Amino acid sequence: MPVQLTTLSQSSLQDYADCARRFELRYIQQLSYPAIETEPALENEKHQQEGEYFHRLVQQHLVGIPAEQVIKLANTPNLQRWWDNFLPFNQSGLASLTRRLPEVALSAPLGNFRLLAKYDLIGLAKDGRAYIYDWKTYRRRPKDEWLHTRLQTRVYRALLVQAGAHLNGGVPFEPEQIEMVYWFADFPSEPARFVYQRDQFKRDWDALTRLAEEITPADAFPLTEDRAKCSYCPYRSYCNRGTRAGEALDVELETEAEELFDINFEQIGEIAF
Numbered sequence: 001m002p003v004q005l006t007t008l009s010q011s012s013l014q015d016y017a018d019c020a021r022r023f024e025l026r027y028i029q030q031l032s033y034p035a036i037e038t039e040p041a042l043e044n045e046k047h048q049q050e051g052e053y054f055h056r057l058v059q060q061h062l063v064g065i066p067a068e069q070v071i072k073l074a075n076t077p078n079l080q081r082w083w084d085n086f087l088p089f090n091q092s093g094l095a096s097l098t099r100r101l102p103e104v105a106l107s108a109p110l111g112n113f114r115l116l117a118k119y120d121l122i123g124l125a126k127d128g129r130a131y132i133y134d135w136k137t138y139r140r141r142p143k144d145e146w147l148h149t150r151l152q153t154r155v156y157r158a159l160l161v162q163a164g165a166h167l168n169g170g171v172p173f174e175p176e177q178i179e180m181v182y183w184f185a186d187f188p189s190e191p192a193r194f195v196y197q198r199d200q201f202k203r204d205w206d207a208l209t210r211l212a213e214e215i216t217p218a219d220a221f222p223l224t225e226d227r228a229k230c231s232y233c234p235y236r237s238y239c240n241r242g243t244r245a246g247e248a249l250d251v252e253l254e255t256e257a258e259e260l261f262d263i264n265f266e267q268i269g270e271i272a273f
C-alpha cells in the first residue's frame with residue numbers, strides 16, 4: 001500500500017535524482033530489499049554496520065564519554081583503525097571549536113514537505129564560523145567534484161542557513177559563515193572541505209524547491225536511463241535490470257553503492273556504556 005510521504009531528506013532526494021523508480025520503491029512503497037545472499041553484499045553490509053557503530057562511538061565521545069572507555073568498544077580491526085585515526089583529528093582538527101553539537105537535527109518546510117537532516121557534528125568557532133562535519137567510512141576516497149554535487153553537500157549547508165538561527169543567537173547564519181567538512185576515517189589527512197556563498201545557497205534552495213515540487217504531483221516514477229545506476233541497485237529484480245550486482249565499479253559508483261546501503265541512524269540502537 002503506497003504511503004503518503006511528508007518528509008524529504010538528502011538521501012531520499014538523492015535517490016529521486018538518481019532514479020525516480022528507486023525513490024518510489026524505497027520511500028513510497030517502502031519495499032525492503034530482497035535478501036542479501038552473495039558474499040560481497042554480506043561484506044558490504046558488515047562494513048556499513050561497522051560504519052554506523054563508528055558514528056556512535058564518536059558521538060558518545062563527543063558528549064563526554066572518555067576515550068579510554070570508548071576504545072574498549074572498538075572491537076574489530078576496522079573500528080580500531082578508524083578510532084586511532086579519529087583521535088588525532090579530534091585533538092587537532094576540532095580543538096579550536098568553542099561549541100560542539102553532535103547529532104543535531106534540523107528541519108524546514110520545503111514545498112509540501114518538511115526537509116530533515118541529521119548532522120554528525122556542527123562545530124561553532126570563536127570567529128562566528130559554523131563547521132558541518134560528516135564522518136565517512138568509505139573504502140575509497142571519492143573525488144571532491146563528486147562530493148560537491150551530492151545532495152548531502154547541498155542540503156546540509158542550505159538547511160543550516162534556513163533552519164539554524166537558534167544555534168547562532170537567533171540570527172540566521174550567513175552562507176559565508178558555513179563550511180562543510182567530510183572527514184574520511186580511512187583517509188584522515190585528506191578531508192574534503194566546501195565553503196559556502198550566498199549565490200550558491202540561493203541556487204541550492206531553488207533547486208531543492210523545484211525537486212520537491214516535481215515530486216508532489218508525480219504519479220509516474222520512471223526507471224533511470226542511466227543503467228550504470230542499476231548495476232549496484234538492490235531493487236534490480238523489481239525492474240528487470242539484471243539479478244547480479246555489477247563488478248569493476250569506479251570509485252564514485254562504488255561509493256554510491258555504499259551510501260545506498262547506509263543504515264538509518266534511527267535504526268541503530270543506543271550503545272550501552
Ligand code: SF4
Nearest residue numbers: 019022223230233239
Ligand atoms: S534497478 Fe535501476 S531502474 Fe530499478 S530502481 Fe534501481 S536504479 Fe532504478
